[in-house]
Amino acid sequence: MLYRLREAGFGAYLVGGAVRDLLVAGNPKDFDVATDATPEQVKGLFRNCRLIGRRFRLAHVVFGREIIEVATFRANSDDGTGDREVENGMLVRDNVYGSIEDDAVRRDFTCNALYYAIEDFSVRDYTGGFEDVQAGIMRLIGEPEQRYREDPVRMLRAVRLAAKLGFTIEPGTAGPIPQLAYLLADAAPARLFEEMLKLFLSGHGVASFEGMERYGLFAQLFPESAAALKANRSGALRRVIVEGLANTDARVAADEPVSPAFLFALLLWPAYCRAIARLQKQGMAADEAMRLAADVATARQLEQIALPRRFSLPMQEIWLMQMRFGSRQKRRVQRTLAHPRFRAAFDFLLLRQAASGEHTAEVAFWQQTREQAGPVEPSFLDAVEHEDGEEAGGERRPRRRRRRRNGSGSTAESAAAE
Template sequence: MSKSSPVTPRSAANDLARRLRDSGFIAYLAGGCVRDALLGREPKDFDLATSATPAEVLKLFPGSNEVGAHFGVVIVKHGGHPTEVATFRTDGSYHDGRHPDSVTFSTPEDDAQRRDFTVNGLFLDPASDEVIDFVGGRSDLEARTLRAIGVPAQRFEEDALRLMRAVRFATSLDFQIETATWEAVQTLAPTLSKVSPERIRDEFSRILVSPQRARGLDLLVDSGLIAEFMPEVLATIGCEQPPQWHPEGDVYTHTRIMLDMLGEHAPLELCLAVLLHDIAKPPTQTVDEADGRIRFNGHDALGAEMAADILRRLRYPNQVIEDVSFMVSRHMQFMNVQQMRTAKLKRFMSSSTFEREMELHRVDCASSNGFTDNYDFLQQKEEEFANQPLIPEPLVTGRDLINLGMTPGPAFKEILQDAQTEQLEGRLATREDALAWLKQRLESQT
């Protein structure tokens, strides 16, 4: 007996479609999975659209999740893969700017018309592999054009998050936004204020982790959308920098070049840290009256506070906020690494964010002065320190201080910190050495 093939998201969706067809219903693959397949990309999810009502879907697939049944959506799990099965429908008015007030089950033609962009309005019959196109999506795919279905303003008024989705799709697909669609985005950008921070955050994050993230940032700025959720970025436009250190131009230009230099799979925290590393340059900018030199004293510390405020406003997870603000707070310290004592350098390099900070530093320099000496130095030190932990287990602990007659108190931390420094510097190699150092230290204080 041959071993059966594993169920994939695509095969799971095809199996469900076959069962729907066998029961007398129309069942098509719909939306993004069709778009991505036609572009030669591996779709992440496979959604189905069907003539079966939610009640009929639930009867056919008992135990499915009917959370979205009011809008004609049922989540069916098959082979370990959840598939969204949506009934062909026409949406009523959108008074809340997100959900239709009513839903009428309808035809594939009507269902395609309610979707956001033509490239997302395609169906595919899995039985014949025929693409079913009621909205001109195939020609827009071939022209690499993002076009709203029907009247653009109506599509965006139904759900203002579609404004962010327009930028996200243009960025991730590297498509041009059709003129009437783009003009509607610009006109209706202020309506993004109706959308929850969490939904904006999710679309923004997808834009930032796209390889075309710098273009995505430009689109957010040029559309007016960035003003609705991160207006601090606008102050970086035209914020001049010292030409001897930043021949590339103002803070915004510097930032977008850095974003462009990041790798294709740069993690979100790194992308956010790059975007926000100089966010406090505008409020800290000073110009020396004597020589005209531009300075940004303290922009790293203030930038860390601003970054944390911005990310909290967008409801990012606490760990993301902590990591990004920490990276912003330290980005200026890289200029001092060659002067650091070994212990301080090891502590600096032991941070959980250090590798991401290294990449931030690399693109910071590469986009401006081109200096690589500190980066090269740190790479050399990483090799040098590779054979042992940067921060090894301490040779002595507070228990040793108690055994030597000390009473627990604030001095404990200072003494143990000094002992660790001696260890990191290589002057204490064994526990015996450390205990002898402790005894001498305590005797010198009495």
């Protein structure tokens, strides 16, 4: 791509994270190109190109499952055409093109403003980024408060990249973050969801969580969970999150799959426990409180971050499965083993045990039961369905009333205690 652009008379450079990662002996997963060719000119050179974006016009060149993002050099000033718009200090449109020097100073961090040139195999540096990479420093380009107001998500990027690279955030760059964290309320909820996946599912979740706590970003984006963590004297709730994120980091390192549903079950577990405690304090029964708390915790979080239903529903199932682990009734045990979320819910129970040590008996019982049960056969699943009230012929049979058991209460009480 770089050679084709150059042969067509354009300047073209590998830019940003790929150059930064290669300098610290990393393994880049994404490659971005910066050029003086306009998006339309790029499209004219590559049949496998599509143009995207209105706020930032970009060219995506597709090679199978790989996408190379090509951005035209942006200017650092408004040319009066209306292609650069700022609302309340936030940059909402930026399609004024300029030189490579202009492009460098409008990028976010110095370590991301490095350009690899194919004509002489050099790294071009206009902002001091090369020295900052060598020193392991995250530094914003320009006046920090203004740059954060232009795009508040830069505060999350500072924490994420520092966690990923093991860098230190330079004091001038870090200083304004706690006071400006509230600006994230203006960011698009869908964009914040994507940022959470980058923060916590890239193999550096624990360091990202600690950074978000340090700079007040976690409290801004997860206010109910943050309030519950602050009020939890035993520290069990925080240990659940840290232990879970450490396990997630290990899975990423081993190239094993990770689940956004499980991630948000972790991050919102303190909020869920807090909601249970409030509802029970109002006199609600334990099992009813747990069910309603799942909806309450989810609804409140959606005000901050757009959590798709394909993740929020499994997240709630992981929570609600916790109440089942207190039951020893044979049929309920069989249904629990057959539940599609059993493995994830049991893994969550293991985290709770590691954090508080209060679930030893439950863990031992379900480990032994799972080993004895072996794989669940289809005929067993059919039997479970019939036990729920369906005869094989499809007719509904009357169910015998049973005395209500208090098996779920202990789980609700332990969640509230956590």
